[in-house]
Amino acid sequence: xxxxxxxxxxxxxxxxxxxxxxxxxxxxxxxxxxxxxxxxxxxxxxxxxxxxxxxxxxxxxxxxxxxxxxxxxxxxxxxxxxxxxxxxxxxxxxxxxxxxxxxxxxxxxxxxxxxxxxxxxxxxxxxxxxxxxxxxxxxxxxxxxxxxxxxxxxxxxxxxxxxxxxxxxxxxxxxxxxxxxxxxxxxxxxxxxxxxxxxxxxxxxxxxxxxxxxxxxxxxxxxxxxxxxxxxxxxxxxxxxxxxxxxxxxxxxxxxxxxxxxxxxxxxxxxxxxxxxxxxxxxxxxxxxxxxxxxxxxxxxxxxxxxxxxxxxxxxxxxxxxxxxxxxxxxxxxxxxxxxxxxxxxxxxxxxxxxxxxxxxxxxxxxxxxxxxxxxxxxxxxxxxxxxxxxxxxxxxxxxxxxxxxxxxxxxxxxxxxxxxxxxxxxxxxxxxxxxxxxxxxxxxxxxxxxxxxxxxxxxxxxxxxxxxxxxxxxxxxxxxxxxxxxxxxxxxxxxxxxxxxxxxxxxxxxxxxxxxxxxxxxxxxxxxxxxxxxxxxxxxxxxxxxxxxxxxxxxxxxxxxxxxxxxxxxxxxxxxxxxxxxxxxxxxxxxxxxxxxxxxxxxxxxxxxxxxxxxxxxxxxxxxxxxxxxxxxxxxxxxxxxxxxxxxxxxxxxxxxxxxxxxxxxxxxxxxxxxxxxxxxxxxxxxxxx
Ligand code: ARG
Ligand code: ASP
Numbered sequence: 049x050x051x052x053x054x055x056x057x058x059x060x061x062x063x064x065x066x067x068x069x070x071x072x073x074x075x076x077x078x079x080x081x082x083x084x085x086x087x088x089x090x091x092x093x094x095x096x097x098x099x100x101x102x103x104x105x106x107x108x109x110x111x112x113x114x115x116x117x118x119x120x121x122x123x124x125x126x127x128x129x130x131x132x133x134x135x136x137x138x139x140x141x142x143x144x145x146x147x148x149x150x151x152x153x154x155x156x157x158x159x160x161x162x163x164x165x166x167x168x169x170x171x172x173x174x175x176x177x178x179x180x181x182x183x184x185x186x187x188x189x190x191x192x193x194x195x196x197x198x199x200x201x202x203x204x205x206x207x208x209x210x211x212x213x214x215x216x217x218x219x220x221x222x223x224x225x226x227x228x229x230x231x232x233x234x235x236x237x238x239x240x241x242x243x244x245x246x247x248x249x250x251x252x253x254x255x256x257x258x259x260x261x262x263x264x265x266x267x268x269x270x271x272x273x274x275x276x277x278x279x280x281x282x283x284x285x286x287x288x289x290x291x292x293x294x295x296x297x298x299x300x301x302x303x304x305x306x307x308x309x310x311x312x313x314x315x316x317x318x319x320x321x322x323x324x325x326x327x328x329x330x331x332x333x334x335x336x337x338x339x340x341x342x343x344x345x346x347x348x349x350x351x352x353x354x355x356x357x358x359x360x361x362x363x364x365x366x367x368x369x370x371x372x373x374x375x376x377x378x379x380x381x382x383x384x385x386x387x388x389x390x391x392x393x394x395x396x397x398x399x400x401x402x403x404x405x406x407x408x409x410x411x412x413x414x415x416x417x418x419x420x421x422x423x424x425x426x427x428x429x430x431x432x433x434x435x436x437x438x439x440x441x442x443x444x445x446x447x448x449x450x451x452x453x454x455x456x457x458x459x460x461x462x463x464x465x466x467x468x469x470x471x472x473x474x475x476x477x478x479x480x481x482x483x484x485x486x487x488x489x490x491x492x493x494x495x496x497x498x499x500x501x502x503x504x505x506x507x508x509x510x511x512x513x514x515x516x517x518x519x520x521x522x523x524x525x526x527x528x529x530x531x532x533x534x535x536x537x538x539x540x541x542x543x544x545x546x547x548x549x550x551x552x553x554x555x556x557x558x559x560x561x562x563x564x565x566x567x568x569x570x571x572x573x574x575x576x577x578x579x580x581x582x583x584x585x586x587x588x589x590x591x592x593x594x595x596x597x598x599x600x601x602x603x604x605x606x607x608x609x610x611x612x613x614x615x616x617x618x619x620x621x622x623x624x625x626x627x628x629x630x631x632x633x634x635x636x637x638x639x640x641x642x643x644x645x646x647x648x649x650x651x652x653x654x655x656x657x658x659x660x661x662x663x664x665x666x667x668x669x670x671x672x673x674x675x676x677x678x679x680x681x682x683x684x685x686x687x688x689x690x691x692x693x694x695x696x697x698x699x700x701x702x703x704x705x706x707x708x709x710x711x712x713x714x715x716x717x718x719x720x721x722x723x724x725x726x727x728x729x730x731x732x733x734x735x736x737x738x739x
Contacts, residue, residue, distance in 0.1 A: 071170050080307070084682045115292045120268050122267040125689060136157050157236055176201055214226070232269050234278060238268050255692060260621045262719065263691040296681050305600055307679075308677045313592050314591065314671065315671050318577060321387055322415055324381065330422070332378045386699065430480055443522060447541065457526065510539045602710075618718075660718055689719065691712060693710065693711050
């Protein structure tokens with residue numbers, strides 16, 4: 049009985065779980081419609097007519113954006129456009145702090161390096177990829193054939209470079225899909241709220257509910273006169289999309305059908321208990337500990353000094369983001385008993401596989417492969433988190449690559465406090481020393497530490513002597529060839545070389561080999577799982593390709609006695625507002641709007657409360673990369689922008705639990721309220737189609 053319960057809770061496809069391929073959404077349509085969806089599969093994805101997919105972009109390399117006007121206006125999250133907003137900011141124009149509102153097309157700001165990609169079409173190319181592989185038993189040979197097939201499929205689909213094409217493996221190579229994109233590179237910044245709105249709540253509220261973040265920014269796509277992608281030019285014109293999203297101003301009600309259409313990055317729903325064990329008992333605790341040490345040191349320094357707070361704000365946010373997620377993930381995995389459930393599922397699978405030669409030994413083989421892989425994965429994690437956590441290694445890495453142009457160095461030193469880095473390096477090196485298997489510790493490092501007497505003394509010595517600790521001692525060296533020769537013997541360069549040499553020659557190749565071997569075994573195990581449960585609708589793990597997730601607007605009970613209502617309001621912002629607390633210090637303008645209840649058409653009555661809706665919860669299966677994704681109603685109208693999940697849901701990358709997994713969206717009405725009332729940019733709203 050227990051075993052069976054375990055089996056079903058991991059293996060059955062449950063309501064709301066899943067990230068489905070748009071071109072195959074027809075298989076889900078019946079279920080979607082029974083839950084309230086009112087459109088057809090062709091409305092979601094079509095190659096014959098304009099469909100919703102034509103209004104969605106991969107924004108940069110890890111977020112989603114959506115087109116909301118016939119003139120190429122694009123919405124994404126503030127945290128997705130953060131880099132661009134920061135790049136345009138200076139002391140005179142501090143757009144991060146004050147926000148940015150282009151009041152005409154001429155004021156929109158170009159962003160070199162930023163691209164947005166529209167999916168033109170996707171196609172199952174499993175058979176074409178398999179051509180020539182039948183009967184090839186040798187794995188390296190099979191891979192070489194696959195690689196060659198991939199290249200020729202991509203080349204053909206790129207249509208002489210007009211499109212960017214990529215073949216992606218799904219279900220661990222049991223299926224291959226070709227994705228053809230049209231990539232635009234003239235994408236201009238149109239508007240961003242002040243960070244005190246766009247990042248309201250900061251790291252304190254990150255991954256949490258209740259949430260009050262106005263996490264949006266506005267861009268515009270430009271094209272050449274033929275509406276084709278073109279490099280930035282003042283002659284380019286706003287892109288005319290095949291489709292743009294209509295915006296629903298009617299708001300959300302609990303239990304409303306909703307779907308998220310975007311680019312989820314990575315999930316691993318079909319891995320064995322070995323990987324869950326590694327995540328839970330090795331990777332997460334160590335990575336969390338290492339980051340806690342870094343954050344403690346940075347935060348203490350930030351409290352001492354306002355300049356340091358600003359200098360380390362963005363670094364702190366990125367260190368804290370994954371740090372907090374891993375903690376939530378660990379708690380979630382424990383709470384769900386994912387490890388035990390996977391183990392009992394595997395024993396069921398093993399019984400089934402016993403009479404099937406293809407699968408009989410797949411789990412033992414995976415288990416064996418993971419045992420070999422673990423020490424390498426663990427060492428790799430330490431190299432990334434401990435060695436990689438020493439900031440000093442960044443300018444050294446530039447130097448080692450023979451990059452002597454001052455730009456990269458200057459950007460680095462602008463936000464660098466060697467005192468903080470030294471304190472962090474002491475902690476990280478001591479941890480590295482204590483936890484990494486001696487065979488993965490560079491000999492030169494051991495010798496230096498022994499000579500100095502301790503890892504602390506080694507770090508002190510390094511920071512006392514290295515010229516890379518400050519702009520003053522480093523920058524003059526770049527243009528002086530004699531100084532460059534001397535710098536090649538700098539203690540920081542020697543440390544970098546010692547670590548990287550061992551990493552690249554001993555750890556990485558073996559890690560990659562084992563990882564590929566494991567992927568090869570998953571190719572078989574995945575197929576086995578699908579045969580083992582023929583009635584189940586499997587969805588492929590996320591891999592930054594376009595997906596549809598559907599569920600409903602709903603709150604939840606994430607812990608005994610705790611209720612998460614499905615929405616928040618401006619009144620909650622005012623409750624949190626505190627000029628003394630950086631994360632909760634809202635713009636005076638917002639306080640004034642609240643005081644006079646000047647909400648214009650965005651005000652709503654909720655019972656006797658007159659307010660503006662801010663964020664809402666839904667049960668859509670999302671992950672990193674889904675940030676900025678449109679959250680849509682049953683008619684495909686925009687309700688909000690996805691930007692996060694609750695803390696209790698972060699284990700959904702390994703196991704989704706429909707009772708507590710919730711994605712968080714900023715309500716489109718709050719976005720419009722901020723654009724209208726704070727930005728005074730009503731002309732942007734006039735471009736949109738409001739319903
Ligand atoms: N947790 C969200 C995601 O993973 C938002 C991160 C940005 N916000 C922050 N305070 N760091 O991207
Ligand atoms: N905040 C994430 C993102 O940036 C979304 C998530 O992990 O739920 O994509």
